Amino acid sequence: MPELPEVETIRRLVERHLVGRRIIGVDLRLPKLMRDSPCPDLSVIAGQTIAAARRQAKVLVLDLSNGWSLLVHFKLSGQLAIERPDGSRDVAGHPVPDPTGPFPHKATHLELRFDDGTIVWYSDIRQFSWLRLMPTGDVEAALTAFGFGPEALDEAVVLWALKAVAPRRRIPIKTVLLDQTVIAGLGNIYADEALFAAGIHPGTPANEVSRPRLAKLARSIPWALEQGLAQGGAKIVNNKARPIDGFPAVHGRQGEPCFTCGTTVEKIRVGARGTYFCPTCQKPRLKKHV
DNA sequence: TGCGTTGTTTCACC
DNA sequence: CGGTGAAACAACGC
Numbered sequence: 001m002p003e004l005p006e007v008e009t010i011r012r013l014v015e016r017h018l019v020g021r022r023i024i025g026v027d028l029r030l031p032k033l034m035r036d037s038p039c040p041d042l043s044v045i046a047g048q049t050i051a052a053a054r055r056q057a058k059v060l061v062l063d064l065s066n067g068w069s070l071l072v073h074f075k076l077s078g079q080l081a082i083e084r085p086d087g088s089r090d091v092a093g094h095p096v097p098d099p100t101g102p103f104p105h106k107a108t109h110l111e112l113r114f115d116d117g118t119i120v121w122y123s124d125i126r127q128f129s130w131l132r133l134m135p136t137g138d139v140e141a142a143l144t145a146f147g148f149g150p151e152a153l154d155e156a157v158v159l160w161a162l163k164a165v166a167p168r169r170r171i172p173i174k175t176v177l178l179d180q181t182v183i184a185g186l187g188n189i190y191a192d193e194a195l196f197a198a199g200i201h202p203g204t205p206a207n208e209v210s211r212p213r214l215a216k217l218a219r220s221i222p223w224a225l226e227q228g229l230a231q232g233g234a235k236i237v238n239n240k241a242r243p244i245d246g247f248p249a250v251h252g253r254q255g256e257p258c259f260t261c262g263t264t265v266e267k268i269r270v271g272a273r274g275t276y277f278c279p280t281c282q283k284p285r286l287k288k289h290v
Numbered sequence: 291t292g293c294g295t296t297g298t299t300t301c302a303c304c
Numbered sequence: 305c306g307g308t309g310a311a312a313c314a315a316c317g318c
Contacts, residue, residue, distance in 0.1 A: 001295090001296060001297085003297095035314090058297080073297085073298095075297060075298085076295065076296045076297070077295090107316095125316065125317080126295080126296085126314075126315055126316060126317095127314070127315055127316075128295095128297080128314045128315070128316095129314095146298095168307095169308090170307085171307085171308065171309085175308095178296095180297085180298085187296070187297070188296060188297090238317085238318085239294085239295075271309080271310095272309080272311085273295095273296075274294080274296090
């Protein structure tokens with residue numbers, strides 16, 4: 001489930017391996033991925049060079065040399081594979097299908113060939129992701145239209161945003177974290193992990209999270225994202241976590257012992273989302289009624 | 291085979 | 305009118 005760390009990992013790979021390279025072949029086998037795209041025909045990017053790779057929230061923006069840009073939202077299961085002329089391969093995004101397996105495959109919907117022999121495969125088993133091709137000059141307005149809040153990697157700004165919003169809302173604190181207009185970049189995995197690291201029950205009404213807990217949460221959010229970045233993205237395969245050095249600690253670990261206290265990790269629903277937490281480390285602490 | 295899956299939008303309701 | 309929660313939607317695997 002590509003969230004900020006997974007998309008940023010992809011961005012860095014593109015920057016390292018594709019920027020400055022010229023696209024010589026475009027094969028979009030699932031044209032409907034160009035949902036609401038100002039230019040519906042992706043083949044027109046053939047001949048262009050990738051000039052820059054940037055990201056806001058979970059949206060990847062690839063600027064092309066002719067003044068057009070390709071926007072990508074990976075949604076649940078988008079995945080990008082880059083195979084260099086020597087056969088070495090980098091894959092980021094959703095870890096299914098197996099990144100080490102053969103490409104292209106049934107879920108590979110786009111193939112890009114580059115002038116140096118590099119090949120890019122874009123895959124998506126759920127087909128929920130989207131691509132948009134638009135003039136670079138329109139990108140800023142398009143991103144603004146999403147109404148994204150500040151990037152979740154910046155602790156100070158995150159704390160400011162949480163202080164501004166949480167006391168005025170009674171919805172679960174996890175639901176606040178998933179609202180991209182409050183803080184941009186968290187999805188289901190990192191919201192669960194940040195709440196675990198902060199010791200907050202995910203169902204706690206936002207206006208009942210104390211100031212000190214809010215401050216701890218503001219620290220935990222960038223921390224959780226950095227853990228994911230360090231791993232090149234969290235590895236959750238078929239809803240089962242494959243933790244590295246204790247991360248993820250709770251997401252995808254239903255029925256398994258908490259790494260901190262040994263209590264069995266539970267799965268509940270919060271805001272209609274599958275939510276994992278440790279009942280001991282994340283005890284509900286409601287404000288006393290007066 | 292119907293349910294679960296997430297990011298995002300939409301909608302009914304109080 | 306705005307906060308809220310639920311439903312809808314995208315489509316597939318198990």
